[in-house]
Amino acid sequence: MMARLLLTLLALWLHASPAVAHSGLVSSAPPDNALLDRPPAELVLDFTEAVTPLVVMLHQTDGTILDLTDRLEPGSSLVIDPAPPLAEGTHVLSWRVVSADGHPISGSQVFSVGRASAALPEIASADxxxxxxxxxxxxxxxxxxxxxxxxxxxxxxxxxxxxxxxxxxxxxxxxxxxxxxxxxxxxxxxxxxxxxxxxxxxxxxxxxxxxxxxxxxxxxxxxxxxxxxxxxxxxxxxxxxxxxxxxxxxxxxxxxxxxxxxxxxxxxxxxxxxxxxxxxxxxxxxxxxxxxxxxxxxxxxxxxxxxxxxxxxxxxxxxxxxxxxxxxxxxxxxxxxxxxxxxxxxxxxxxxxxxxxxxxxxxxxxxxxxxxxxxxxxxxxxxxxxxxxxxxxxxxxxxxxxxxxxxxxSVLYPEPALARLTGGGWQADVAIDPGVPGLALVDLLISGGNGGQEPRDITLSLSQPELGIEPFSRPARQVAPGHWRVEGLNLPTHGQWDLALDIRATRLHRVTLEGQIELRSRSGETSRQPIVVASLGDLQIADAFSRATLPGASVAGAYFTILNTGTKPDRLLGATTPKAARITAHGMQVDNQIMRMRQTADGIDIPAGATTRLEPGGLHLMMEDLVEPVVEGETVPITLTFETSGTVTVNLEVLGFAADGFASHEQHP
Known part of the structure; x- marks a missing residue:
């Protein structure tokens, strides 16, 4: 009897699910606080480890609540595909899951279709x-x-x-x-x-x-x-x-x-x-x-x-x-x-x-x-x-x-991205916290000027030209001498961002400090050598991948990097694949602190001498009406058509549900 009891204890110990202690949400689709031009095809919650869904509810703009729990299976990614029909307005996806260590965690993701509602659906707080x-x-x-x-x-x-x-x-x-x-x-x-x-x-x-x-x-x-x-x-x-x-x-x-x-x-x-x-x-x-x-x-x-x-x-x-x-x-x-x-x-x-x-x-x-x-x-x-x-x-x-x-x-709340800008006798230490895509707080420590004078006002501008994100500006407010802050800044993607600070020193004198700041992806990726998979004239296609779908899924993303080594711009006009009925291009636009996901009907510009990235959370292609599931480990051929360079076929490597790219794939074999 004692031997049987000891064997039972040993089995419980050895067969308990391995996990990084305590899970957490690392990303969602649609992203939190996103404004979409049309209802999403699927709803996705990505966690640091496998979780078991306990309660997943969709609180709709008209007050109705849909229980989606039965549509989900345990895993590191919870995917609702297809998403239920959604009316125009703001919706809240509330969730409670239990991680492998036995501890429940919960949260809510807010997104809007077409326009944001005046009031959010009410979600019960913890007892x-x-x-x-x-x-x-x-x-x-x-x-x-x-x-x-x-x-x-x-x-x-x-x-x-x-x-x-x-x-x-x-x-x-x-x-x-x-x-x-x-x-x-x-x-x-x-x-x-x-x-x-x-x-x-x-x-x-x-x-x-x-x-x-x-x-x-x-x-x-x-x-x-x-x-x-x-x-x-x-x-x-x-x-x-x-x-x-x-x-x-x-x-x-x-x-x-x-x-x-x-x-x-x-x-x-x-x-x-x-x-x-x-x-x-x-x-x-x-x-x-x-x-x-x-x-x-x-x-x-x-x-x-x-x-x-x-x-x-x-x-x-x-x-x-x-x-x-x-x-x-x-x-x-x-x-x-x-x-x-x-x-x-x-x-x-x-x-x-x-x-x-x-x-x-x-x-x-x-x-x-x-x-x-x-x-x-x-x-x-x-x-x-x-x-x-x-x-x-x-x-x-x-x-x-x-x-x-x-x-x-350290995974859920990464360290801030840091940069130092100087010029015109001024110095600015910039911290974007957290230093990954999403909502962030920007702290500016300003010094210099004539005799240590305080600026009259400061405007922060950010852009990422290679992804087609034009400069957008936010005024900073002073919170202490030499300390200015921009709150609620929404950055849709990782990589190098062009950064500019417009400092108005006096009524008639302005100084602009310029530089770059790099955001990591949630997987920790910053800069890495791209893996080129196809070439077409001056264009090189690198890091081509898709993400695995659940059986019955109707859409899948196509992500890759285009390096234009020539002196003339080009344009990606469209793409086809035997895996899906059609492929459409989508982009992320930051407007009034809100990320808007919009279909790009007139193609994607490929600037000369620049790198254009198509990635989750930014510009990307969407394979719609899939004819069969996209399975991890396989490759998906897609044919890209460019305005000047012509056509080329690229094989997308299918990674896991929650992969950000090859960096996250390598870290999670």
């Missing part, structure tokens, strides 16, 4: 009562689990339990088991976006058990139960049950949660198991040791000496695994260390430092005198303080449930 209940239940689960399982391991390895522990465990075990059971329903409430009053309905329980976190809670329940049962037996059976309970509790952390699902899996999962086993030994021994010492029992010195002998063997792996897991979760240094996750980690490290300090004092100053029959009051007080610190640490750990780690934040 803070549910979140508070989840945290409280998690604190109870953690404290009771470590108390019960830790006491069982203490009894199996160190010494018998003091009589004072009996009433504590009689209360802790039922509270722990009840809290675990309640956590399943609360997880379902959060995942489905239901209020606390819905806890008595069957739906949240069904959803809760269906998540990875639900599976982890089942194992936690089993760990507490086995720990409690071991306390009712003696001898070898009790010891075996206590060890199995400890391993079960450790495995429950490894199959769900941030740390247990961080990459690389082969390293982080053993590390979290080692970490929890060491914690169970250390924290679980605190109450029994205090009970023995306070009662001055005959086993007090035996228990203390054995614990002191074992402690170094637990402390070393505890600290080593903690460092490894912190490195895996934090990722490379950056501003995301200052996130809520980082703040909780900082608080936890402070408390752990105090806990370790008390442990060192206990080990090297208080243990010796007690073993020599000296006073025990100092040790009793110290252990009491350790218990308080341990509970506070577990309370902070429970709060991690609501915070994505910095490693994920």
């Amino acid at each position: 803070h009562a549910v979140l508070a209940a989840i945290w409280l239940a998690r604190v109870l689960v953690l404290t009771t689990a470590f108390a019960v399982v830790g006491a069982a391991l203490f009894r199996g390895l160190i010494a018998s339990l003091p009589p004072a522990m009996v009433p504590i465990l009689v209360v802790a075990a039922p509270i722990g088991l009840s809290s675990v059971a309640l956590s399943v329903g609360l997880q379902g409430l959060d995942a489905a976006g239901l209020p606390l009053t819905a806890i008595l309905s069957p739906r949240p329980w069904t959803i809760g058990f269906g998540t990875a976190y639900g599976a982890a809670l089942v194992v936690t329940f089993m760990a507490i139960l086995l720990g409690a049962v071991s306390l009712t037996h003696a001898g070898l059976l009790s010891r075996v049950l206590s060890v199995v309970a400890t391993l079960a509790l450790a495995v429950s952390f490894a199959i769900a949660g941030h740390a247990g699902t961080a990459e690389p899996q082969w390293l982080t999962r053993p590390a979290i198991v080692l970490h929890i086993v060491a914690l169970v030994f250390w924290l679980g021994a605190l109450l029994p040791l205090r009970g023995h010492l306070a009662a001055r029992s005959r086993e007090a010195t035996l228990a203390l000496s054995r614990f002191s002998a074992f402690a170094p063997f637990a402390m070393a792996p505890l600290l080593l695994s903690a460092i490894l897991l912190a490195v895996a979760q934090l990722g490379p240094p950056g501003r995301h260390y200052l996130s809520a996750y980082g703040a909780i980690l900082g608080g936890k490290l402070v408390l752990i430092g105090l806990l370790l300090a008390l442990a060192v004092v206990n080990r090297f100053r208080l243990t010796g005198p007690i073993l020599a029959q000296g006073p025990v009051s100092g040790m009793v007080r110290s252990i009491r303080a350790e218990v308080v610190l341990a509970v506070l640490i577990l309370a902070l750990v429970a709060a991690w449930r609501f915070t994505p780690p910095p490693r994920v934040l």
Whole structure:
């Protein structure tokens, strides 16, 4: 029976889905806040990892709500193809999904067809009562689990339990088991976006058990139960049950949660198991040791000496695994260390430092005198303080449930793009945050002028001529001396942008600073050597790709780069493919802070001596009325017709659903 139980725990650990801890939305189609000239052919949500859709609703401009959940399958891209018919006005696609670590995430994407509505459809916000209940239940689960399982391991390895522990465990075990059971329903409430009053309905329980976190809670329940049962037996059976309970509790952390699902899996999962086993030994021994010492029992010195002998063997792996897991979760240094996750980690490290300090004092100053029959009051007080610190640490750990780690934040919220412009005695440091396509905040730090004078006004202009994006301007507002800001800037694509600052120094004097700033794609791509797949006179076609579609999809994009090495411009007039009935050209226009996607009927200009990119979120070709699905790994031939150069056939390499291009494809094989 014990062997079967251990094999079950091992299977749960090894077969839990690998994932980057905590998912997040990286892009959508249509893009958030886009204004379309016609209804979209499909709706797409792209995530950092595979997710399971829980609730996906389309809130239409007339107030009706469509439930699209049943049309979706789990994956890193959720695709609704074809999109439902949409009237003119603003629509909101609201979604709730659960990531592989068991944590639900949610959001809403707003887009408009034809025109923006005066008012947005209302979307229910998070129920803070549910979140508070989840945290409280998690604190109870953690404290009771470590108390019960830790006491069982203490009894199996160190010494018998003091009589004072009996009433504590009689209360802790039922509270722990009840809290675990309640956590399943609360997880379902959060995942489905239901209020606390819905806890008595069957739906949240069904959803809760269906998540990875639900599976982890089942194992936690089993760990507490086995720990409690071991306390009712003696001898070898009790010891075996206590060890199995400890391993079960450790495995429950490894199959769900941030740390247990961080990459690389082969390293982080053993590390979290080692970490929890060491914690169970250390924290679980605190109450029994205090009970023995306070009662001055005959086993007090035996228990203390054995614990002191074992402690170094637990402390070393505890600290080593903690460092490894912190490195895996934090990722490379950056501003995301200052996130809520980082703040909780900082608080936890402070408390752990105090806990370790008390442990060192206990080990090297208080243990010796007690073993020599000296006073025990100092040790009793110290252990009491350790218990308080341990509970506070577990309370902070429970709060991690609501915070994505910095490693994920660095993908969801990339670092800003930076540039420095100088001229006419002025200097401007420009930061576009985040430094990827989409809505951004632009900060301008201005210095120079005559005697450090402040500009009267500043206008920011951006353009990307190679994609046909003409200059568009936004006024900056001053937020502090030397600090100006442009808010809500919408940039549709990555790559090099031409940047200009028009600084009006006085009523009659203006200075224009010019330069370039580069935005990365969501996959992290900036500049790379293009892969040329076809040539036609002075034209070179490079980086040609499409994205895989789901069965039944009616449209697919065609993306590539055109390098015109000649001295004369050309024009792409059209394209054909045996895969689709027709191919149309579409462009993205930025107008009054709104991205407008429009069909380009008169072709695409190919300037002389320039590079023209057709890419997701910018200029692109759309293959419409597909005759068969576009499958990842195959190639799709399309024939391009140019006004001057003639025709050429290009093979599009089909990448994954969410690929931005070859850079993202190479990073996600």
